[in-house]
Amino acid sequence: MKFIDQVEIEAEAGKGGDGIVAFRREKYVPAGGPSGGNGGRGGSIIFTTTPRLQTLLDFKYARRFKADDGGRGGPNNRTGAAGKDLILEIPCGTMIYDAQTEELIADLVHPNETFLIAKGGKGGLGNQHFLSNSNRAPEYALPGLEGEIKQLRLELKLLAEVGIIGLPNAGKSTLISSLSSAKPKIADYPFTTLIPNLGVVRKPTGDGTVFADIPGLIEGASEGIGLGHDFLRHIERTRLLVHLVDVNSDDPIHDYQVIQGELSAYGKGLCDRPQIIGLNKIDSIDEESQNTIISEFQALTDDPIFLISAVTGSGCDSLLQAVWNQLDTMTKESTTEISFLESLHT
Numbered sequence: 001m002k003f004i005d006q007v008e009i010e011a012e013a014g015k016g017g018d019g020i021v022a023f024r025r026e027k028y029v030p031a032g033g034p035s036g037g038n039g040g041r042g043g044s045i046i047f048t049t050t051p052r053l054q055t056l057l058d059f060k061y062a063r064r065f066k067a068d069d070g071g072r073g074g075p076n077n078r079t080g081a082a083g084k085d086l087i088l089e090i091p092c093g094t095m096i097y098d099a100q101t102e103e104l105i106a107d108l109v110h111p112n113e114t115f116l117i118a119k120g121g122k123g124g125l126g127n128q129h130f131l132s133n134s135n136r137a138p139e140y141a142l143p144g145l146e147g148e149i150k151q152l153r154l155e156l157k158l159l160a161e162v163g164i165i166g167l168p169n170a171g172k173s174t175l176i177s178s179l180s181s182a183k184p185k186i187a188d189y190p191f192t193t194l195i196p197n198l199g200v201v202r203k204p205t206g207d208g209t210v211f212a213d214i215p216g217l218i219e220g221a222s223e224g225i226g227l228g229h230d231f232l233r234h235i236e237r238t239r240l241l242v243h244l245v246d247v248n249s250d251d252p253i254h255d256y257q258v259i260q261g262e263l264s265a266y267g268k269g270l271c272d273r274p275q276i277i278g279l280n281k282i283d284s285i286d287e288e289s290q291n292t293i294i295s296e297f298q299a300l301t302d303d304p305i306f307l308i309s310a311v312t313g314s315g316c317d318s319l320l321q322a323v324w325n326q327l328d329t330m331t332k333e334s335t336t337e338i339s340f341l342e343s344l345h346t
Contacts, residue, residue, distance in 0.1 A: 005156040005234075007059040008099050014042030014083035016121035016144025017070035019129075023137070024076070034138055036127040037074045042120030042147040043067030043083030047106070049113045053091040054198065056156050067118070070144055073126045083120055093159040093237065099151040109159065117152065121145035158234040160198060160212035162323060165235065165263075166244035167255050171280040172213040173197060175244060175310040179320065180211060203324055212238065232266045240326055241275045242319070243303075244310075247293055248281050253300065274330070275303045276322050283309040 017039025024032025045067050065088060071080030096106045096117065106115045122145045130138035164172045180199030197213040214235055235241065243259060245252050256277070264271040277297060282290050290307055297305050304322050308315035 005056060005158075006154070007056050008063065008151070008153045009059050010064045010149065010151055011045045011088075011118045012064070012066040012149045013044050013118035013120040013147025014067040014069040015146050016040070016042045016123040017072045017080035017083075018143045019124035019126035019141035020073045020075070021127045021139055021141050022075040033136065034127040034131050035075055035077050036141050037076070037078040037080065038126050038129070039073045039123030039144040040070030040080035040082040041123050042070045042144065043085045044116055044120040044147075045086045045088065045118040045150075047088050047090050047094075047096065047108065047115045047117055049092045049094065049108045049111055050089045051092055051111045053089060054158075055091065056094070056154055058089070059154060067120060067147065069147075070120065070123050073123070073141070077126070077128055080123060085120070090154065091156055093157050095155045095157065097153040097155065099153040102153075105152075118148040118150050121147040155233070157237050158198065158212050159237055160210040160234075161239050161327060162201075162209060162211045162242060163235045163238035163240070164211060164213045164242045164244060165259055166280075167246070167249075167259065168215075170244040170246045170255075171310045172215070172244055175242075175278070175280070175308075175316070176211055176213045178310055178313060178316065201320070209323075209327070211242075232262070232270070235263075235270055235273070236268055238273065239330055240323065241273050242278055242323065243275050244278045244280045245297075246281055247279050247285055247289070252279070252293060253296060256297070256300070274326055276319065276326065277301065277303050277305040278308045278315075278319055279305065280308055280310055282307045283312050283314060 019038050020036040022034070022036040024035045026032055045065060065086060067086040068083035070083045073080045090108065092109060092111055092113075094108050095104060096108070096115070097104055105117070108115060124142035124144040127138045127141045130140065132138075164176060166172055176197055176199045179201045197215075199211050199213075200208040201211050202208055212234060214232075243256065245256050249255050260271065263273075279290075279293060279297065285293075294305055294307060306315050306319040306322065308319055310316065
């Protein structure tokens with residue numbers, strides 16, 4: 001499946017049906033009067049979120065969407081048929097922007113959320129509505145109104161509680177494949193991963209937590225170099241980051257600082273996001289080297305640091321336990337803050 005996370009589309013709601021001019025023609029009913037029915041309303045365009053989709057690929061080639069027009073009114077005061085609404089399914093986590101003003105219109109996060117983006121036009125009034133004492137036989141009706149037309153930009157930000165970051169070949173895909181049932185493409189050259197990979201990792205309680213392997217981060221990613229700028233946005237929704245560093249690198253400290261610098265340059269609070277450091281591929285270095293590198297990182301940051309091997313699984317249980325503990329702590333803090341704010345309003 002090709003990963004598409006930004007598209008521009010046009011959404012046009014249906015036009016309302018025209019009202020008509022008609023008069024009753026019934027036996028034994030002299031001067032029957034006007035009986036032109038109203039036009040039906042035009043169909044609206046509605047977005048709805050579904051967990052079945054993980055990409056905006058459906059909007060890549062079909063860029064214009066139009067709902068049905070309302071039906072014309074009928075004689076004997078019959079209202080025209082309403083135009084059928086057009087329901088567009090989008091992935092959870094899709095943000096809808098006005099493409100011309102860049103105003104955020106809606107941010108749809110939860111499954112089965114709906115949002116009416118373009119309202120159908122009202123049907124025109126038939127001549128029955130214009131009957132009055134001074135005009136017993138109105139011979140005019142109103143046309144239906146045009147539906148709304150919106151130029152939109154859809155932007156998908158993946159929904160994952162934990163984001164796995166690091167330079168290419170740090171072992172992100174290997175880690176997510178070993179922790180979950182995800183099966184990303186893995187090879188021993190940079191940029192194997194060209195799309196974010198999602199995997200559900202089960203807690204000991206049985207609950208699932210979504211992890212995202214964020215690809216393409218290199219030096220200059222925040223300025224549009226490489227693939228990273230396209231995927232930095234997906235880190236924005238994560239609550240916790242697992243930062244993998246390849247201990248076989250020529251300079252692991254520099255690798256770590258490169259990613260930290262890109263998070264800071266991108267802004268939007270990414271550099272303040274809680275992190276857990278995973279020094280990966282320890283199966284390839286001796287114990288003395290392991291002790292040296294963890295000491296260097298402990299002098300550099302106060303974030304929790306773990307020696308792990310995504311291939312053998314060594315240290316991964318301890319890292320996962322730290323992830324669960326951090327998420328639980330953040331949840332409790334959030335609950336306490338909400339309770340405090342609610343108490344201020346009572």
